[in-house]
Every structure is written in structure tokens, then in C-alpha cells.
Amino acid sequence: MNHSIAYDNLLTGATLVVSSEATGFEGANAATWTTYDWWKPAATGTSYITATLPAALKADYFAVFAHDIDTTGSTIRLEYSIDGGTNWIPCTPYLSTPDVIYHRMAQVVASKWRVKLSCPTAVASVAVISFGEIMDIPLGVPESMITPDRAFGNEYMSNIGDNGRLLGNTLLRNAASITIEALLQDPTWITTYWIPFIAHAETKAFFYVWDDTNAAFCWTDGNIPDIEYIGSIWNNAKINVKAQTWLS
Amino acid sequence: MAFIDEAKTQGRTPIQIVELDLDSCSLTYGTSPCTAAIGVTGEDKCYNTFGTCQDTLNYNKTTKTYRFISNSAFIPVGENIIPCLKSVSFAPTKISIGVGLGYRSSCNIVLQDFIHNDRGIDPYVSDRSYDTAQGTYFGKLFARNQYYNGRIVRVRTGYMGDGYDVNNFKTREYIIESIDGPDANGTVRIVGKDILKKIDNDRVKIPEVSTGELSVAMTISDTSLTLTPIGVGSEYPASGIIKIGKEIMTYTSISGDVISGITRAQYLTTATTHSINDSVQICKLYDYENIIDIMYDIMVNYADIPTSYIPYNNNPADPDEWDDEKSVWLATKNYTTLISTPTGAQTLLDELVEQGLIVMWWDEVTQKIKIKSIAPPTYFDIIPEINDTTTIIKESSRVNNKDSDRNSQIWAYYSPITWAELSKEEDFKRVYISADLEKESVNEFGDSRKKVIKSRWFATENETRVFTQRYLNGTKNILKELVFKADAKDASLNLGNYVNITTRTRQSVTGAPETIQYCIVEKKWTQAGHELEYTACEAWYQDQRYIYFSQNTTPDYTSASDEEKARYSFISFDENNILNGTFTTDLTNWTDTALSTTIWDAGGFAKITRNSAGVGRLFYQSVDLTHRYQWRIYVDIINNPTGDLMVSIYDESLNLMQSLSYGTIIKDNMYRTFTPTAPIKYISFEPTNISDPIHIDNVRVVNASEPVSSGMSNGDTPYLII
Numbered sequence: 001m002n003h004s005i006a007y008d009n010l011l012t013g014a015t016l017v018v019s020s021e022a023t024g025f026e027g028a029n030a031a032t033w034t035t036y037d038w039w040k041p042a043a044t045g046t047s048y049i050t051a052t053l054p055a056a057l058k059a060d061y062f063a064v065f066a067h068d069i070d071t072t073g074s075t076i077r078l079e080y081s082i083d084g085g086t087n088w089i090p091c092t093p094y095l096s097t098p099d100v101i102y103h104r105m106a107q108v109v110a111s112k113w114r115v116k117l118s119c120p121t122a123v124a125s126v127a128v129i130s131f132g133e134i135m136d137i138p139l140g141v142p143e144s145m146i147t148p149d150r151a152f153g154n155e156y157m158s159n160i161g162d163n164g165r166l167l168g169n170t171l172l173r174n175a176a177s178i179t180i181e182a183l184l185q186d187p188t189w190i191t192t193y194w195i196p197f198i199a200h201a202e203t204k205a206f207f208y209v210w211d212d213t214n215a216a217f218c219w220t221d222g223n224i225p226d227i228e229y230i231g232s233i234w235n236n237a238k239i240n241v242k243a244q245t246w247l248s
Numbered sequence: 249m250a251f252i253d254e255a256k257t258q259g260r261t262p263i264q265i266v267e268l269d270l271d272s273c274s275l276t277y278g279t280s281p282c283t284a285a286i287g288v289t290g291e292d293k294c295y296n297t298f299g300t301c302q303d304t305l306n307y308n309k310t311t312k313t314y315r316f317i318s319n320s321a322f323i324p325v326g327e328n329i330i331p332c333l334k335s336v337s338f339a340p341t342k343i344s345i346g347v348g349l350g351y352r353s354s355c356n357i358v359l360q361d362f363i364h365n366d367r368g369i370d371p372y373v374s375d376r377s378y379d380t381a382q383g384t385y386f387g388k389l390f391a392r393n394q395y396y397n398g399r400i401v402r403v404r405t406g407y408m409g410d411g412y413d414v415n416n417f418k419t420r421e422y423i424i425e426s427i428d429g430p431d432a433n434g435t436v437r438i439v440g441k442d443i444l445k446k447i448d449n450d451r452v453k454i455p456e457v458s459t460g461e462l463s464v465a466m467t468i469s470d471t472s473l474t475l476t477p478i479g480v481g482s483e484y485p486a487s488g489i490i491k492i493g494k495e496i497m498t499y500t501s502i503s504g505d506v507i508s509g510i511t512r513a514q515y516l517t518t519a520t521t522h523s524i525n526d527s528v529q530i531c532k533l534y535d536y537e538n539i540i541d542i543m544y545d546i547m548v549n550y551a552d553i554p555t556s557y558i559p560y561n562n563n564p565a566d567p568d569e570w571d572d573e574k575s576v577w578l579a580t581k582n583y584t585t586l587i588s589t590p591t592g593a594q595t596l597l598d599e600l601v602e603q604g605l606i607v608m609w610w611d612e613v614t615q616k617i618k619i620k621s622i623a624p625p626t627y628f629d630i631i632p633e634i635n636d637t638t639t640i641i642k643e644s645s646r647v648n649n650k651d652s653d654r655n656s657q658i659w660a661y662y663s664p665i666t667w668a669e670l671s672k673e674e675d676f677k678r679v680y681i682s683a684d685l686e687k688e689s690v691n692e693f694g695d696s697r698k699k700v701i702k703s704r705w706f707a708t709e710n711e712t713r714v715f716t717q718r719y720l721n722g723t724k725n726i727l728k729e730l731v732f733k734a735d736a737k738d739a740s741l742n743l744g745n746y747v748n749i750t751t752r753t754r755q756s757v758t759g760a761p762e763t764i765q766y767c768i769v770e771k772k773w774t775q776a777g778h779e780l781e782y783t784a785c786e787a788w789y790q791d792q793r794y795i796y797f798s799q800n801t802t803p804d805y806t807s808a809s810d811e812e813k814a815r816y817s818f819i820s821f822d823e824n825n826i827l828n829g830t831f832t833t834d835l836t837n838w839t840d841t842a843l844s845t846t847i848w849d850a851g852g853f854a855k856i857t858r859n860s861a862g863v864g865r866l867f868y869q870s871v872d873l874t875h876r877y878q879w880r881i882y883v884d885i886i887n888n889p890t891g892d893l894m895v896s897i898y899d900e901s902l903n904l905m906q907s908l909s910y911g912t913i914i915k916d917n918m919y920r921t922f923t924p925t926a927p928i929k930y931i932s933f934e935p936t937n938i939s940d941p942i943h944i945d946n947v948r949v950v951n952a953s954e955p956v957s958s959g960m961s962n963g964d965t966p967y968l969i970i
Contacts, residue, residue, distance in 0.1 A: 024328055024368050036323050036330050037368060068325040125326030157778055159735040162636035162643075162752075168735035170778040171259045173322055173408075 001141045005180070005197055006061045006102075006215070007206035008132030009033075010113060014051035021047075022123070030115075030129040033205040035066040035217070038125040041117065049129070050085070050114040058109050061134040062092050063207045064101035065217040065244075066127030069117075074124040076101065076117050078131055080110040088114060099246045102207065102215035104134070128217070130207065135193050141210055142183045148208065148216035148243035151176035175242035177221060180208055182237040183230075190227060190235045198224060201239060208243060216243040251416050254407035255736040255777070261409070262736070262777020265317050265417070266333055266357055267402040268424075268438070270393045272296050272312035277372060281306045293372040295392040314389070316359055324412035328368055330385070334358040334435070336403055336776070338420070341442065341609045343743055343769040345622060345785055346653075346722060349598055353442045353612050355403055355422050361386040361434035386430045399424050401440045405776050418739075420612035442610040444617070447551045449592025454550050455532040457590045458483060462492065463505070466522040472508040475528060481505035489514070489531040491588040492522045494668040496531060515586050515667035532587040539581040539604045539705075540574040540619075543597060547617070551593050559616050570619060577621035578604070583705040586667040603705055605718055609743055618744060622722065622788050625746045631765070632741065634734075635750045641779070644733035645753045650785075655723040657683040657698045658716040662706040670704050680709060682716035684724045699723075722788035730754065730766060730784045736777055741768055747784060885913055890939040899926040 011031035018027030018039070025040035027049045041047035062078040069076055075094035081087060092103045115129055141147060153176035158169040182194060200206065205219040218241040228236040254260055273296040275282040282303050284294060289302035301307045315329040323331055335358045342351035364385035366373045373380050390396070401424050406417030422440025429436035446452070460483060463476035475481050484490075484507065487500050496517045500509030507528075513519040534542050544560055547553040560570035567575065581604055587596070601608050605622045625631055634640065661676035669675050688696045699719070706712045730749060734741075741747065750763040766784035774781050803812065885893075893913050897906045908920040 025326075026367055029367060032365070036317075037328065038326055040326060066323070066325065127325075157775065159641050159733075159779060161638060161640065164642070165637060167639070167641065168256070168260070168737045168778075169258055170736070170775075171261050173261055 001211045003137050003141045003147075003180075004061075004209040004212070005135045005137065005206055006063055006130060006132070006209060007135065007197055007200045007204070009130040010053060010057055010059055010132045011049070011051050011115075011129060014053050014113070017048075017050045017052075019048040019050070020045070025125065030126050033128060033130075033219075035127045035205075038066075038127050039117075039129075040125040041119060041123050044119045044121060044123055046116060046118045048114045048116055050112070053111040053113070056109050056111040058107055058133045059091070059113070059131045060105055060107040061207075061209075062095075062101075062103045062105060062131040063215060064095070064126060064129050065099075065207070067101070067124060069101070069124045069126065070096050070098045072119060072122040072124040074117060074119040074122070076115065076124075076126070076129075078103075078105075079114050079116055080108050081112040081114070082110055085112050085114075088116075094118070100207070100215045100217060100244075102209060102213070104209075104212055107133075128205070134209070135197055137182045138186070138189060139182075139184060142181045144183075145181045146178055147210045147214075148176055148178055148218075148245050149210075149214060151178045151243065153177055153242070175244040176216075178241060178243050180218075180239050180241055182235075184234040185237060187235050190237055194227075194237045198239065201241075208241065214245075216245045218243045249407075249409050249416060251406060251418050252737075252740050254409045254416065255739050257407070257409060260407050260736065260777065261322070262405065262407055263317065263322060264333065264336055264776050265315055265329060265404040265406075265414070266336065266359075266438075267400075267404065268314045268316070268396075269311045269400040269402075270314065270389075270396055271298055271309050271399070273298070273301060274308045274310045275306065277302075292377070293375060296371050297392045299394040300392055319360070322408055324408075327412070332360045332362055332385070334360050338403075338772060340770055340772040341612065341743060342783065343607045343609050343767075343785075345607055345767070345769065345788060346605070346719065347602060349444065349594065349601060349608055352444050353420075353422075353610060354425070355401070355420065355438075355440045357401065357403070357438040357440070359386065359429075359436040359438070361430035361436055364388070384430060384434065386434075386436045390427065390430075396424050396427055401438055405773070407777060418613050419615070421615050422612070442612060443553060443557055443615075444610045446553050447547065447593040447597060449594045452546075452551045452593035453590035454546060454587055454593055454596060455530050455590055456550075458490075458527065458529045460484065460505075460528045461525045462522055462528060463524070465524045466492065466526075468519050468521050469512070471510040471512070472506060473510065473528070475505040475507065476525075478505060481507075484528075484530060489533055489586065489588075491529045491531050491668060492526050493520060494518075494666070495520055495522070496586070496588055496666075496668055515588070516664070517666050517668050529588065529590070534583060534585050534587075536582045536584045538574060539578055539583060539600055539606075540570055542583060543600055543608075543619070544570070546593050546596055553617070557615060557617050559618075569616070573606075573619055573621060577623055578606070581711075584707055585704045587704070588668050589670075599703070599705065603701060603703055603715060605715065607744070611743060613742070620744045622718075624787070625765075629746060631746050631748050633748050633750070633763075634732075634738075636752060636761075639732075639734050639738050640749075640751055641733040641735065644781075645751050646731050647753050648729040648731065650727045650729055653723055654693070654726055655697045655699045655720060656685070656687045656693065657681060657696065658720045659698060659700045660706065660712045660716045661700070661702045662712050664704070670702065673700070673702060676702060678709070678712075680712040680716055682713070682720045684720060687724050727788075728754070728786045729769070730786075731781065732784075733774065733779055733781050735779060739780060741771065741782060743768055743771055746787070749784060889913060891937045895920060 009031070016028055016031060020041040020043065021027045022040045022042045025038050027039045029037035030039035030049065039049065064076060075096045077090055077094050078092045079088040079090050081089065091105050091108050095101050095103060113131070117124060117126065153174040155172040155174060156169060157172070159167040161167050185194070197206075201220050202224070205217060207215045208218045209215045221240045221242045223240070225238045225240070230236055277293045277296075278284055278286075283306065284290065284302035286292065294300040294302055298304065298307055298309070315327070316333040317323060317329045317331050318333045319331045323329060337356045339351070339354045341353040344351065361384045363381065366376075366380040366388065369385070369389065370376070370380065401422050403420045404414060404417040406414065422442060423445055425439040425441045425445070427436065427438050460475035460480040463474040466473055475484070481502055481504050484502050486502060487509075489496060489498050490507070491497075494517060495513060496515040498511045498514050499507045502508070540560065541562070544558060547558060548555055558570065559568040561568045562571065564571065564575065597608065606619055607622065608617065608619045611618050636645070659679055659681050661673050661679045663678040664670050664676050666675070673679075687693050703712070706715065730751070730753070732751070745768045746765055747768060748763050748765050750761045752761050754762050754764055756762045765787045767787055768782055769785045770783035772781045773779070802808075891913050892909065892911060895908045896904055897908070899905045905925060
């Protein structure tokens with residue numbers, strides 16, 4: 001099973017123009033990795049965040065997290081332009097799934113991108129939008145690794161009466177704790193790809209993708225383990241993260 | 249879904265949100281009427297706060313709310329709530345029965361600071377010339393908002409059930425006492441206190457301290473005075489009461505700084521001379537005012553507590569909680585006192601709460617100041633039943649014996665020698681003592697516990713006796729507190745609620761769990777949205793008898809349920825006569841010559857005048873009469889007119905069932921026998937051709953199998969007597 005990390009976000013280095021945003025819900029909020037501030041158009045209809053890059057860059061994934069696009073009956077898609085913004089070409093279908101929206105697409109190189117958010121009946125809110133070049137981890141998911149869909153971080157508390165009768169129970173929802181492992185890797189790959197990713201992950205969130213289709217919103221949890229040498233040839237790299245596949 | 253319904257849901261998901269209300273200007277920088285301008289009034293734009301305002305004359309204060317949520321996975325979509333809340337702890341309100349206001353509630357909130365880009369916080373973030381990502385959220389927030397003391401902080405607790413809806417949350421509201429931080433670790437601490445902080449003695453005095461002084465010395469007979477400094481007369485009312493030294497005076501007018509129409513040596517004081525610069529203190533008089541109105545006056549007019557926090561309308565047509573408490577329990581607690589020395593509001597309220605035998609507390613959830621008389625539940629109170637099986641969490645209950653609160657003697661000093669001084673026992677003329685000396689005996693507690701109060705409120709021996717006796721009855725034994733934990737599903741119990749608790753931690757002498765009535769005095773969430781801890785105090789009235797008039801809707805004895813019959817006493821017209829039912833009377837045209845009222849009591853008799861058009865009727869709510877074969881109606885004629893007397897018996901549809909003639913009136917005992925064919929609704933007596941008004945009394949209905957006896961004095965058992 002393949003696995004990847006999506007942390008490169010072209011929105012963060014671009015000049016943004018937002019066609020519609022409610023007060024306190026600026027479009028720029030979607031370009032950060034924080035899940036407590038939101039882009040929310042001022043009214044129903046179609047709204048855009050247009051990103052202009054200093055130079056053409058590659059993108060082969062599009063991801064959205066912390067949103068109510070599905071429950072508001074809205075859709076979102078990524079488009080690009082190669083003629084300065086006159087014509088826009090979709091690079092994803094219209095997407096509207098709950099929890100994490102993730103789409104792997106054919107690679108596109110462009111300097112002009114835009115996110116199209118269509119809200120025909122109710123205005124949606126979006127906290128994180130990301131697209132860019134994905135980092136595939138060679139050799140697939142190690143056998144020792146637990147993917148986010150197999151990990152449970154929730155806490156469960158119950159109260160019982162004197163005769164053992166269940167009085168009530170409580171679910172405290174937490175992100176799952178997992179370790180992303182890149183084992184037996186070529187040191188060159190580690191230097192070229194893993195180390196820059198770690199520099200990002202030290203301060204910002206990212207998406208972890210397993211089996212090419214499912215993604216979790218992740219952030220570093222605790223210390224980042226040192227890279228191990230295996231037999232003086234290969235490297236084992238790991239990172240402990242909190243992983244969320246749902247928001248609420 | 250409502251909070252308590254969510255709490256009962258299996259797998260509920262609790263969340264907590266903290267809201268911080270800080271001041272904010274509604275204007276836009278440099279836009280009229282704001283005259284601020286970069287380069288003129290400042291080097292950069294303000295942050296719409298008073299501390300950074302460049303045109304304070306036009307500052308237009310509104311409130312901006314900042315919201316924080318625990319650092320968990322859940323954040324409501326589309327809500328600007330920052331996940332930096334580390335913890336919230338509460339010191340809940342605790343009601344102290346019989347000892348003033350008790351423990352007041354507070355909250356302690358810990359937040360974590362973080363790097364922030366100022367979007368959503370700085371209204372002019374896009375206009376800044378500096379890097380707005382520099383600094384931290386709280387570091388910048390409190391640098392821009394220096395004036396936060398006294399503002400509001402709220403803690404909302406709810407569940408993420410069918411969707412986020414803050415309207416279903418329970419909200420606790422506090423006044424910001426302090427904010428510390430952020431410290432080197434980025435920790436920010438906010439301490440909030442409840443609204444009753446406004447009555448702290450160091451904040452509010454009653455009466456307010458007067459600043460006027462005598463401009464010249466005063467002789468023993470002067471009837472006017474001039475205040476100094478100039479203009480201070482505006483502090484004084486047009487007429488009123490003042491105290492100089494230990495002399496209290498009244499005055500009728502003030503003009504500028506000159507007080508005139510003074511009557512010397514008032515309120516049990518003596519006229520003396522006074523020196524230049526002696527203080528002239530305004531006095532506060534409560535003149536036979538109800539305890540509720542006095543408390544309201546102190547809180548609203550002196551402590552400046554918003555009326556929205558006090559559920560009192562003083563309007564019987566639209567009663568609120570305080571009105572109900574006043575009408576049921578406190579209607580006769582009217583006090584007269586003169587407060588001649590500025591006294592802290594809390595001191596006065598402590599006195600009123602203790603001596604009025606009520607409890608008062610801040611309910612941070614309903615955001616109301618609650619009061620409750622120390623009295624048993626009313627007819628309308630629904631008493632929840634709590635036990636080890638369905639409510640109390642396993643191994644969580646314990647009993648605290650409150651021996652330190654026990655008393656064997658209550659001494660109440662009242663009736664001051666002079667209203668100028670009330671601080672010491674020697675300042676009072678009288679003391680009333682209630683004591684239970686048996687409790688002091690070696691076979692009981694073996695010690696003497698004396699509680700002393702000095703009352704400016706009690707005026708009569710009667711009300712002092714009532715207080716001391718009730719206080720003694722409530723505290724002469726060791727009160728027990730039961731502490732137990734409960735699931736969130738039982739969160740609907742609130743402070744002041746009565747509960748019947750059966751638990752193995754309170755056993756009878758046989759070892760069986762005892763069911764005892766308690767009052768909830770403390771409620772504390774030990775795990776937000778999941779588990780609570782309650783403290784319940786054994787009710788003061790456990791061994792006492794209380795009588796109160798029940799509501800108009802309370803049914804008559806015959807219609808009452810078994811529970812109602814057990815709960816209430818029913819008043820009849822003579823002793824021992826409620827056996828199977830009760831009479832009510834329609835005394836139209838009946839007069840009670842003994843009392844000259846329309847009430848026909850045991851000491852009087854009914855008089856039916858000869859010419860009356862109507863008929864006196866004794867209504868009977870029939871029960872058993874229909875089951876008897878024969879009845880006799882006895883009647884005693886008190887006087888001795890000539891004439892005839894008829895008795896008519898009507899069924900429940902007011903149809904005449906039988907009409908019996910007593911024939912010629914004979915003084916003393918008369919009776920007639922009748923056989924009912926249906927339940928009897930009423931019996932009427934109708935005199936005809938009488939020479940004088942007929943005086944009748946002692947109407948009795950008896951089973952005809954009883955022996956006939958004159959005057960019913962041979963041990964017969966009447967079913968009814970009027």
C-alpha cells in the first residue's frame with residue numbers, strides 16, 4: 001500500500017485575491033494550517049480564492065480539512081490558468097465529501113491557480129485548503145505501521161451505581177496517535193525529501209495519505225525521533241503525529 | 249437538544265467554551281466622528297480599544313467577545329473559537345444554612361498563549377506596516393486591552409450532540425477579578441468572581457459615608473447648621489436623618505449647605521454640643537419594610553447590581569421567584585431599623601439572611617441571585633428520590649457531621665438603648681434566650697454551645713423568640729451533610745432543591761438505609777459534562793412543625809389525595825370533626841353574633857332572622873352519608889323564639905331530596921331522622937313564623953343507629969358537627 005505526505009501548499013507563497021469573504025472570515029485563513037479560523041464567503045453563490053505565484057509550480061494533490069462543504073450542499077474544486085486568468089481549467093472534479101477532502105490529480109504546472117467554492121443554498125466555512133506537490137514515501141506502508149483508520153484516540157468514561165448499573169458514559173473525542181514510518185530508505189531520499197518535510201512539520205500541520213485515496217490531517221506530537229541507520233546503508237525515519245480523519 | 253437531554257444521551261460528547269467580553273470601540277479609525285489621524289494623533293492606527301484610542305472624547309464603547317475552547321479535536325465549524333483553553337476549575341457556590349451568605353463562586357481559567365497573525369483581532373491588520381505575525385495572541389491582546397477588571401467572563405458547558413448549538417449550553421457568568429500572564433511558558437490565568445462581589449464591605453457602605461462637616465460648633469439647642477466644605481450640601485437629601493457624634497437628629501429642609509428644621513435628640517439619643525468639623529453623617533431608615541424589599545434596596549440602590557440578576561417584581565400579579573418566596577414565607581417579616589453608621593452591604597445582608605432565617609446565593613447558571621426560606625417544601629415542590637442504585641456513583645458518598653454548627657443556647661440581643669450605637673451587647677436593652685438544657689446534659693452532648701446575635705432588625709419579643717427558637721431547633725442536634733457524586737444525567741438538581749436520599753451511608757438503628765430529606769447546598773462539576781459532586785445538608789426543619797396556608801388550589805379534605813391529607817392540616821369548625829368529610833358554609837344571611845363577623849366559629853352561633861329572604865346553608869361534601877341507612881340531624885337552639893323550623897336536604901344536583909319539619913321550636917336539642925337516597929350536597933335550615941331571630945348551633949349528623957340522647961353527651965359519635 002502506497003503512502004504519501006502532502007505538506008507543500010502553493011497558497012502560502014502566493015498573492016491571494018478573494019472574491020468574497022465575510023467579516024472575520026477572511027480567505028487568507030484558509031491558506032494557514034490552523035483549524036480555528038475560517039474562510040467564509042459573505043453570501044451564497046460562487047466564490048474564489050485566486051492565487052498568483054511568482055513562477056509556475058507543480059501541483060498533483062488538492063486537500064481540504066475542517067469544513068462544512070458537504071452539510072451545506074456546497075462543492076469545491078481546484079482550477080488553474082495558463083493564460084493569465086482569462087480561461088480556467090479544472091484539475092479536480094467538484095468535491096463535496098465529509099471530513100477530509102483529498103484528491104490526487106494529474107500533475108499540473110502553473111503560476112495561476114484558483115479555488116472555486118460554490119454555495120448555492122448555504123454558505124460554507126473552510127479552515128484549511130492545500131494543494132501542491134505531494135511527497136510519496138518509497139516502499140509503501142511498513143508492516144509495523146498503524147494507519148489513521150486503524151488507530152483510536154478517543155477516551156471513554158463511564159459512571160456506575162452501587163450495584164454496577166451503568167448510569168451514563170461519555171466520549172471524549174481525540175485525534176489518534178500514530179507514527180508515520182519511512183523505513184529502509186535511501187539516504188539521498190531522506191536528505192532530499194524527508195528532511196525538508198520535517199522542517200515543515202516542526203511548526204505546521206500536513207496531510208498524511210495512505211492507499212492513495214484516504215488522508216488524515218496530522219500534526220507533530222512530541223519529539224521527532226532521530227533518523228536511524230540500518231546496516232550503514234539504509235535509513236529509518238519516523239515521526240509521531242496526531243491524526244484526524246474527522247472534525248466533529 | 250436541551251442540555252439535560254444531551255446529558256442523558258449515551259456517549260455524550262461534552263465541550264467547554266470560555267468567552268471573554270472586552271471593551272471595543274464601534275467606530276472606524278479616522279472616520280467621523282472619530283477624528284484620529286495617522287501622523288497627527290498617532291504614528292499608527294489604534295486597535296479599537298480605549299487604551300490605544302487617539303480620540304477618547306469620541307470613543308464609543310461596545311463589547312467584543314473572544315472565545316476559547318479546550319485543546320481537543322472538536323472545533324465547531326465556522327465558529328471563531330480558538331483552541332487554547334487548558335483548564336477551567338470552579339469553586340462553586342455553597343449555601344451556608346443559618347450563617348450568612350456562605351461561600352461565593354469563582355472560576356479559574358488557564359489559557360495557553362500562541363503565535364498569532366492578528367487576523368480577526370486587529371481591525372486594521374492589513375494596514376499595518378509591521379509584521380503582524382510577530383508576538384503572541386494574549387501578549388498583544390492584553391497590551392491593547394488594559395482595562396479588563398470588572399468585565400464579564402463566561403464559561404459555557406454543553407455537548408456536541410445533534411450539532412453545535414450554544415443556546416443549549418449551560419452558561420456560568422463571572423466578573424473578571426484578575427488576569428495574569430502570559431508568563432514565560434505562555435500561560436494565562438483568569439480569575440472570575442460571582443456578581444455578589446459587588447456587595448463586598450470594602451466596596452459598598454450603607455448609608456454612604458457623608459463628607460459634610462460642621463462649619464461652626466453647634467450648641468445643645470441649635471436647630472440649624474451649615475455644612476462645609478462649600479457645595480457639599482448637594483450630597484444630602486431635602487429632608488432626612490443625620491448623626492453628629494452620638495446624637496441623631498431629623499431635619500426638614502436644606503438650602504445650599506444650610507440644614508434647617510432640625511429636631512434634636514432623636515432615636516433615643518441625647519442632645520449634646522458638637523465641635524467645628526464634626527462629621528455630619530446621613531442615616532438610613534428602613535421603616536417597617538419587608539425583608540425582601542430591604543435586600544433589594546441594598547443590592548440595587550447601593551451595590552449597583554443590575555436588576556436583571558434579581559428575580560423580583562414586587563408585583564403579585566406577575567410574581568417572580570423572590571415574590572413567591574415573599575408571599576409564602578416572608579410576608580410578615582417587616583423590619584424597622586435606623587442605620588446611623590456606614591455599614592458594609594455584606595454585613596447587612598449577612599444579618600438579614602441569618603436573622604430572617606433564609607439563605608441567599610448566586611446561581612451562576614441561571615445568573616440570578618436566589619433566596620429561599622429555611623422551611624419545608626411547599627405543596628408544589630416535586631421532591632426527587634435519590635438512591636445508591638440509580639443516582640449515586642459507586643463508592644462516592646460520604647457523611648460529614650457538622651458538630652461545629654451545633655448550638656444549645658441562642659441569645660438574641662434586641663431593642664437598642666440608642667440607635668447611635670449598635671456594636672456591643674451592652675448597646676441593647678433586651679435579650680431573649682432560647683436554650684435546650686437537656687442537650688447540655690451529660691447524657692446528651694455534655695457541653696454548652698452558645699450563639700449570640702445582636703439584632704438591629706428585631707423590634708419585638710415575639711419575633712426575637714420565633715427566631716431564637718427556630719434557630720435552636722435547627723441547630724440543637726448535629727446536622728449531617730451528605731456528599732455524593734452523580735452522573736451528568738442527574739445534572740438537573742440545583743442548589744436549594746430538596747431531595748429525598750436513601751443511601752447505605754445513612755442507616756437507621758436497625759441498619760436499614762434511611763430515607764432522609766436534604767437540601768442541595770453545593771453542586772460542582774468534577775468532570776465537565778460527565779460527573780458532578782453534590783453536597784446535601786440535612787434539612788433544618790426535620791424535627792420541627794411548620795404550618796403555612798396552602799394555595800387556593802389545594803383541594804378540600806374530601807377531595808384530597810392520601811399524600812395531601814398527610815401533608816396538610818385541614819381546618820374545620822370545631823374540634824375532632826373531620827371524620828369522613830368536611831362542611832363548608834354559605835353563611836349568606838347568617839351572622840355570628842359572638843364575633844359580629846360572617847365567620848361561624850366554635851364560640852358563636854348562627855342567627856337566622858325571621859324576615860330574611862335567604863336560607864342559611866351548610867354544605868356537605870358527601871362521602872359516607874349515602875351508605876347509611878338512616879341519619880339524624882341534631883340542632884341546638886340557643887335562644888327560645890316561637891315558630892317552626894324546617895330542614896331541607898339536597899342532593900349533589902341541588903335537587904330537594906327530603907324536607908323535614910322540626911315543628912315547634914324547642915330550646916336546646918332537636919333532631920329529625922331521615923333516609924338519604926343519594927349523596928347529600930347540602931342541608932339548609934329555614935325558620936318560619938318565628939317571633940325572634942333564631943340562634944342555632946352544634947348541628948350534628950349522626951348514624952340513626954346511635955341512641956337518641958339529648959345534647960349528644962352520652963358518648964355518641966357524631967359524624968359531623970358544626
